[in-house]
Amino acid sequence: MAWQIPLTELTIGEDDVAAVVQCLEEGWLTMGPRVDEFEQGVAAFCGTPHGAAVNCGTAALHLACRALGLGPGDEVIVPALTFVASVNAPRYVGATPVLCDTASPTDMNLSVESVEPQITDRTRAVIAVHFCGYPADVVGLRELCDSRGIMLIEDAAQGIGAVVSEDGRKAGSVGQAGCLSFFSKKQLFVGEGGMVLTSDEEIDKKVRLLRSHGMSASTWDRHRGYGYSYDVVDVGYNFRLDEPRAALGLSRLGKLQTGIEARRRTVKLYRELLADVPGVELTWSDEQVERSSHFAFPILLDDAEACDAVRTGLADRGIQTTRYPVIHGFSEYRRLAPMGSLPFSETAAARHCALPLSASTIETEVEQVVEAVKSVASTLAGARP
Amino acid sequence: MPATGTFPEIPLFDLRLAPEDIEAGAETLRSGWLTLGPRTQAFEEAFAAQLGARHAVAVSSCTAALHLAYLAAGVGPGDEVIVPSFTMAATASAVLYCGGTPVFADILGRHDLSIDPAKVEARIGPKTKAVCVVHFAGYPGKIAELRDLCDRHGLALIEDVAHAPSATVDGRKLGTWGMAGAFSFFSNKILSSGEGGLLATDDDAVAELARSLRSQAMTSGTWSRHTGATSTYDVVGLGFNYRIDEMHSALLLSRLARLEADIERRRELTRTYRRELGRIDGLIVPYRDEEVEYSSCYVFPVLVEDKDRWEHVRDFLRNERGIQTSLFYPAVHRFSAYVERRGEQSLPHTELASETELTIPMFPHMTAEQQERVVTAFEEALA
Numbered sequence: 001m002a003w004q005i006p007l008t009e010l011t012i013g014e015d016d017v018a019a020v021v022q023c024l025e026e027g028w029l030t031m032g033p034r035v036d037e038f039e040q041g042v043a044a045f046c047g048t049p050h051g052a053a054v055n056c057g058t059a060a061l062h063l064a065c066r067a068l069g070l071g072p073g074d075e076v077i078v079p080a081l082t083f084v085a086s087v088n089a090p091r092y093v094g095a096t097p098v099l100c101d102t103a104s105p106t107d108m109n110l111s112v113e114s115v116e117p118q119i120t121d122r123t124r125a126v127i128a129v130h131f132c133g134y135p136a137d138v139v140g141l142r143e144l145c146d147s148r149g150i151m152l153i154e155d156a157a158q159g160i161g162a163v164v165s166e167d168g169r170k171a172g173s174v175g176q177a178g179c180l181s182f183f184s185k186k187q188l189f190v191g192e193g194g195m196v197l198t199s200d201e202e203i204d205k206k207v208r209l210l211r212s213h214g215m216s217a218s219t220w221d222r223h224r225g226y227g228y229s230y231d232v233v234d235v236g237y238n239f240r241l242d243e244p245r246a247a248l249g250l251s252r253l254g255k256l257q258t259g260i261e262a263r264r265r266t267v268k269l270y271r272e273l274l275a276d277v278p279g280v281e282l283t284w285s286d287e288q289v290e291r292s293s294h295f296a297f298p299i300l301l302d303d304a305e306a307c308d309a310v311r312t313g314l315a316d317r318g319i320q321t322t323r324y325p326v327i328h329g330f331s332e333y334r335r336l337a338p339m340g341s342l343p344f345s346e347t348a349a350a351r352h353c354a355l356p357l358s359a360s361t362i363e364t365e366v367e368q369v370v371e372a373v374k375s376v377a378s379t380l381a382g383a384r385p
Numbered sequence: 386m387p388a389t390g391t392f393p394e395i396p397l398f399d400l401r402l403a404p405e406d407i408e409a410g411a412e413t414l415r416s417g418w419l420t421l422g423p424r425t426q427a428f429e430e431a432f433a434a435q436l437g438a439r440h441a442v443a444v445s446s447c448t449a450a451l452h453l454a455y456l457a458a459g460v461g462p463g464d465e466v467i468v469p470s471f472t473m474a475a476t477a478s479a480v481l482y483c484g485g486t487p488v489f490a491d492i493l494g495r496h497d498l499s500i501d502p503a504k505v506e507a508r509i510g511p512k513t514k515a516v517c518v519v520h521f522a523g524y525p526g527k528i529a530e531l532r533d534l535c536d537r538h539g540l541a542l543i544e545d546v547a548h549a550p551s552a553t554v555d556g557r558k559l560g561t562w563g564m565a566g567a568f569s570f571f572s573n574k575i576l577s578s579g580e581g582g583l584l585a586t587d588d589d590a591v592a593e594l595a596r597s598l599r600s601q602a603m604t605s606g607t608w609s610r611h612t613g614a615t616s617t618y619d620v621v622g623l624g625f626n627y628r629i630d631e632m633h634s635a636l637l638l639s640r641l642a643r644l645e646a647d648i649e650r651r652r653e654l655t656r657t658y659r660r661e662l663g664r665i666d667g668l669i670v671p672y673r674d675e676e677v678e679y680s681s682c683y684v685f686p687v688l689v690e691d692k693d694r695w696e697h698v699r700d701f702l703r704n705e706r707g708i709q710t711s712l713f714y715p716a717v718h719r720f721s722a723y724v725e726r727r728g729e730q731s732l733p734h735t736e737l738a739s740e741t742e743l744t745i746p747m748f749p750h751m752t753a754e755q756q757e758r759v760v761t762a763f764e765e766a767l768a
Binding site: 003006007009010011012016017020021024025027028029030055056057058059084085088091092183184185189190191192213214215229230231232233234235236237238240241242243244245248311315320322323325330331332333 | 399410449577601602607625
């Protein structure tokens with residue numbers, strides 16, 4: 001079916017197309033000068049000295065776990081409400097994910113208060129997710145982690161450009177490592193791609209080594225005559241980003257901040273129009289809206305049933321929505337926590353519904369979506385005693 | 386010269402995309418749909434049809450395809466997989482990703498650089514779960530013998546077909562002989578798109594597992610939610626993000642149409658090289674003339690008879706004649722990361738090959754004059 005208003009829409013300009021076409025015409029496709037430039041550009045945008053491009057956000061999290069030396073026996077605290085990759089990453093290195101509740105049903109991020117009781121002798125790291133683009137309190141979490149001698153990884157897959165501190169620091173720049181995703185629905189997209197941000201040169205070196213098979217010289221280096229052979233000094237992977245995607249990313253990077261601002265305007269309009277709708281609860285605060293980079297716009301409905309009704313009602317009107325299931329609701333992760341043990345995450349997961357949001361969303365679309373939500377919500381209210 | 390970082394006059398490979406390939410990539414960008422979708426499906430169907438396999442699952446790299454193939458073979462902690470050491474490290478490291486142990490078997494020798502079935506058989510033990518054959522440089526490994534050996538011992542045969550798309554044995558394409566075949570679309574490959582890979586199989590269960598694990602073991606993908614087929618999903622295993630994207634699939638689909646012609650051109654270049662280089666004393670040209678038509682002729686490997694002269698030949702070509710060469714491959718069992726895990730091992734044929742091999746320039750638009758320069762450089766270097 002063709003959605004009248006899809007969840008996200010990518011608008012790729014002719015200048016973006018031209019940047020990729022030029023790269024394809026030149027014919028050098030594996031990691032080279034464009035990847036270098038893209039890394040420098042993104043790292044500068046996020047305010048970190050280093051950024052190592054990889055082929056997806058999952059790979060970024062995996063390599064962050066490897067570079068921080070996590071392994072078997074280590075516990076890693078992760079939110080119960082996130083995309084599944086945040087929970088898979090510790091397992092790739094043999095560590096154990098421990099699910100943690102979110103701050104509240106309307107603040108769907110980890111907080112100092114939610115994390116602290118989960119820390120045990122075996123805890124080595126916390127993965128804080130900037131869910132839907134809203135900044136988690138990573139400054140507070142970093143202080144907590146430092147005081148307990150553990151590490152902080154920021155999963156900024158949804159949060160590129162979110163402001164995490166009073167002094168304007170960006171998501172991904174506070175933890176020992178920050179992980180970005182450039183998946184096709186993200187604020188900065190290349191199709192599939194990711195990056196590990198860090199201020200620690202050793203972490204950066206390790207990520208660069210492991211993303212290309214632990215090899216001591218790259219194809220590009222050898223093409224230019226640096227080194228004839230190579231050693232494999234660690235067990236690495238093929239997590240390379242290639243040049244066409246870096247070309248697209250570079251071209252899009254110049255439009256990232258404008259795109260985030262456009263998303264914020266859309267979110268503010270949604271919030272204004274939905275503020276007093278019975279049965280609809282807004283998430284996060286106005287202040288956090290100012291700091292968010294707005295990957296998605298979730299609202300809370302009264303309960304799971306209302307949530308389903310709204311999603312169905314909107315789908316009938318050609319409006320696509322989505323929701324994130326809670327991690328321990330998945331077959332693979334039921335064993336991590338019993339249902340009922342992480343109430344805020346479970347409530348948020350059951351009751352939220354993310355409405356269409358893109359950099360190109362226009363006012364009339366927002367109005368159309370809001371009308372649809374209102375219409376379903378009022379029918380629900382009427383059906384109740 | 387290495388310190389100056391200059392580009393070679395005759396590079397090892399020189400990828401040139403056709404205008405229609407580039408247009409296919411541009412069209413995909415304009416469509417605004419970049420993640421797994423209709424273009425990937427079309428590429429997979431076309432690739433499977435051309436290969437003669439039931440299933441083709443496109444992924445982010447050949448390494449990813451190997452990882453999924455080993456997982457599908459049931460490789461886990463405590464299991465062993467017999468692999469060549471004369472290969473790119475991924476053949477072995479993908480075994481480690483599964484928690485298994487790569488056990489290295491030697492190659493046949495400097496005239497045939499593929500894994501020796503007798504050496505494979507000698508390494509089979511109670512923990513062996515699978516065998517991986519690499520069809521080196523595009524030339525078929527001893528696939529029939531290995532298939533028979535694996536069948537007799539109840540082992541999964543995995544084909545690392547990174548070098549050998551469209552190569553055949555008895556009219557049957559490589560990558561369809563084992564339980565699964567892993568292909569590469571890395572930028573220096575015959576069918577290239579930058580990064581990319583593919584798992585081919587006739588086994589429905591293997592294909593299903595690969596499709597599931599390439600996208601986080603989610604029961605539905607972004608495309609099926611976009612098309613309204615599904616609205617939510619479950620996660621039913623420990624998956625990965627091994628997805629290829631639509632732009633790469635579009636490039637590959639466009640280029641697939643010219644794969645056979647590209648290989649035919651490589652065969653011509655290969656025959657010329659064989660004729661000219663075969664006359665030079667001190668140089669071993671592996672494989673036989675009759676094998677060329679069954680090979681995909683991905684690269685042209687030669688071996689310097691006397692290992693003490695290898696460095697001189699390599700330096701002369703690069704520094705005096707501007708000809709780029711590469712070593713395919715340093716022996717995996719001698720890499721620090723593997724010595725740490727497995728200790729020192731002896732694989733004499735692999736070691737000698739890895740100390741004397743030179744892969745020389747070959748690409749479809751290579752001119753007769755360029756080939757002649759390469760040949761002359763060898764004559765001079767070994768005079």
